[in-house]
Amino acid sequence: MAGLSPDRALTLLFPLLRLSLWGTPLPDAVKQETRLLNESDWEVLISVAKNQSVTGLLFQAVDSLPEDIEIPDKTLVQLAVMADRIEASYRRISTASEIVLTELRNEGLNPVVMKGLSCASWYPRPELRQSGDIDIYLPKLPTKSGRHFQTSPDGSLHFQQDGVDIDIHSRYFDIHHHTEYLPSVPSPEAEWMMISLHILKHATTSGVGLRQICDAALLWKILPDNSKASLPIIFKATHTMRWHLLLFSFLEDYFHIQNPLRHISSKPLLSIIAHGGNFGHHSTSRSRLLKAPSFIRKADTAFRFLLRIPFSLRFAPREILPTIKELTTGNLQHAFTADSHSILH
Amino acid sequence: MKLLSTCSLRKVRGRNLLIVPDPCSGNPDRILEVTDSFAWLVGHFKEDVFTVKTLAIALSERYGLDDDTAAKEAANVIQIWQDYHLIEP
Numbered sequence: 001m002a003g004l005s006p007d008r009a010l011t012l013l014f015p016l017l018r019l020s021l022w023g024t025p026l027p028d029a030v031k032q033e034t035r036l037l038n039e040s041d042w043e044v045l046i047s048v049a050k051n052q053s054v055t056g057l058l059f060q061a062v063d064s065l066p067e068d069i070e071i072p073d074k075t076l077v078q079l080a081v082m083a084d085r086i087e088a089s090y091r092r093i094s095t096a097s098e099i100v101l102t103e104l105r106n107e108g109l110n111p112v113v114m115k116g117l118s119c120a121s122w123y124p125r126p127e128l129r130q131s132g133d134i135d136i137y138l139p140k141l142p143t144k145s146g147r148h149f150q151t152s153p154d155g156s157l158h159f160q161q162d163g164v165d166i167d168i169h170s171r172y173f174d175i176h177h178h179t180e181y182l183p184s185v186p187s188p189e190a191e192w193m194m195i196s197l198h199i200l201k202h203a204t205t206s207g208v209g210l211r212q213i214c215d216a217a218l219l220w221k222i223l224p225d226n227s228k229a230s231l232p233i234i235f236k237a238t239h240t241m242r243w244h245l246l247l248f249s250f251l252e253d254y255f256h257i258q259n260p261l262r263h264i265s266s267k268p269l270l271s272i273i274a275h276g277g278n279f280g281h282h283s284t285s286r287s288r289l290l291k292a293p294s295f296i297r298k299a300d301t302a303f304r305f306l307l308r309i310p311f312s313l314r315f316a317p318r319e320i321l322p323t324i325k326e327l328t329t330g331n332l333q334h335a336f337t338a339d340s341h342s343i344l345h
Numbered sequence: 346m347k348l349l350s351t352c353s354l355r356k357v358r359g360r361n362l363l364i365v366p367d368p369c370s371g372n373p374d375r376i377l378e379v380t381d382s383f384a385w386l387v388g389h390f391k392e393d394v395f396t397v398k399t400l401a402i403a404l405s406e407r408y409g410l411d412d413d414t415a416a417k418e419a420a421n422v423i424q425i426w427q428d429y430h431l432i433e434p
Binding site: 062063065076080081 | 359362
C-alpha cells in the first residue's frame with residue numbers, strides 16, 4: 001500500500017485541527033483512515049504539521065483521538081517532545097513579553113501586543129500555539145531606551161529580550177490604501193483586520209501557514225456579533241472584499257466557520273498553503289535571517305513577491321504597487337543606513 | 346535533593362512520558378514511560394527540595410502506607426531517580 005502523500009496528509013490535517021480547536025469528532029471515514037496510518041505515514045503528517053506550524057495542535061488532536069485508534073509509540077514520543085518544546089518556548093516568550101511591556105508602559109507608552117502572542121489567548125491551550133517572536137504596536141516608536149535596536153526594511157524596530165525576538169511596529173495594519181476606513185486601534189474590528197490583512201500580506205509574499213488561518217478561525221468565532229455585522233462594510237470601504245470572500249470561503253470549507261459572505265472557490269488559498277506553508281519563514285529565527293547577507297534576504301523577498309503576482313492581481317490588486325514601492329524604498333533605505341543604532345544611554 | 350528542573354512530564358493518551366533533556370543541547374536525551382504513581386511523585390516534588398523522609402510522608406499520605414513500607418518505597422524511588430540521573434548533581 002502506497003504511503004501517505006504530503007497532499008493527502010494536508011487533507012487529513014484539517015479534521016484533526018477541527019478536533020483540537022473545536023472538539024469536533026472525526027468523521028467515520030477519517031477515523032478509519034487514521035487507524036490505518038503506520039509510523040511512516042505519521043512521519044509525513046508530522047512533517048506537514050511542522051511546515052504549517054501547527055504541531056502543537058496535532059499533538060492535542062492525537063491526544064484526543066478515540067482509544068481504539070492506535071498510535072505508534074515513536075509518533076507519540078515525537079509529538080510529546082515537540083509539544084514540550086512549544087510549551088517551553090511559549091513560557092519564554094510570555095515572560096519576555098511581560099518584561100518588555102512593563103518597560104514600555106513605565107516609559108509612558110501604550111503598547112498593543114499584536115499577531116502571535118495576542119492570538120495564543122484565543123486557543124483552547126494557548127501554550128500549544130507555536131510562537132517564535134513578539135510583535136508590539138506603538139504608534140510612536142520609543143525615544144528613550146538603553147536598548148540596542150536594529151531597524152528592519154519595513155521600518156519596524158527589532159531587538160531581543162532574553163533570547164526572544166521582539167519587533168516594534170508603528171503600523172498596525174498591513175495595507176497601504178483607504179486606511180481612513182480602517183477601525184480604530186484597539187477594537188475587535190481592528191484586531192480582525194490586522195490578522196486578516198497580515199495573512200493577505202503573507203499570501204502575496206512569503207507564504208501562509210495553517211497556523212495563521214487557525215488564528216483567523218478562532219478570532220472570528222469569538223468576535224462579538226455587532227463587530228461581525230459591521231466588518232463587511234469595512235471590507236468594502238478598504239477594497240478588501242475580494243480577499244475576504246476567499247478567506248471566509250476557506251474558513252467555511254476547512255474550518256466549518258459560518259461564512260458571513262458568499263462562497264467562492266477557496267482553491268487559490270489552499271494552493272498557497274499547500275505549497276510550502278510558512279515557507280520556513282517562521283521556523284527561521286529572525287536573528288539568523290537578519291544576519292544573512294542582505295542581498296540574499298532582498299532577493300528572497302523579491303522572488304516570493306513576483307511568484308505571487310497572479311494571486312495579488314486577483315485578490316489584492318491595489319496593494320501591488322504600494323508593496324513594490326515599500327519593498328524597494330525600504331530596502332534601499334535599509335541598505336544605506338546603519339543596520340543598528342543605540343537609542344540614548 | 347532536587348529533581349532536575351529541566352525534565353518535564355507529559356501525559357499523552359493515558360501514558361506518562363518523562364522527558365529528560367541533554368544539558369548541553371537541550372534536545373531530549375532520554376524519554377521514559379512511567380507509571381501514574383511515579384508521575385505523581387515527580388509532579389509533586391518537581392520544584393521542591395526533598396529527603397527520603399518527606400518522600401515517605403507523601404507516599405504514606407497518598408497511598409495509605411504504613412511508616413516502614415513508605416520509607417522503603419521512598420528509598421526505592423530515590424534509587425530509581427538516581428539510576429536514571431534525574432536528581433540534580
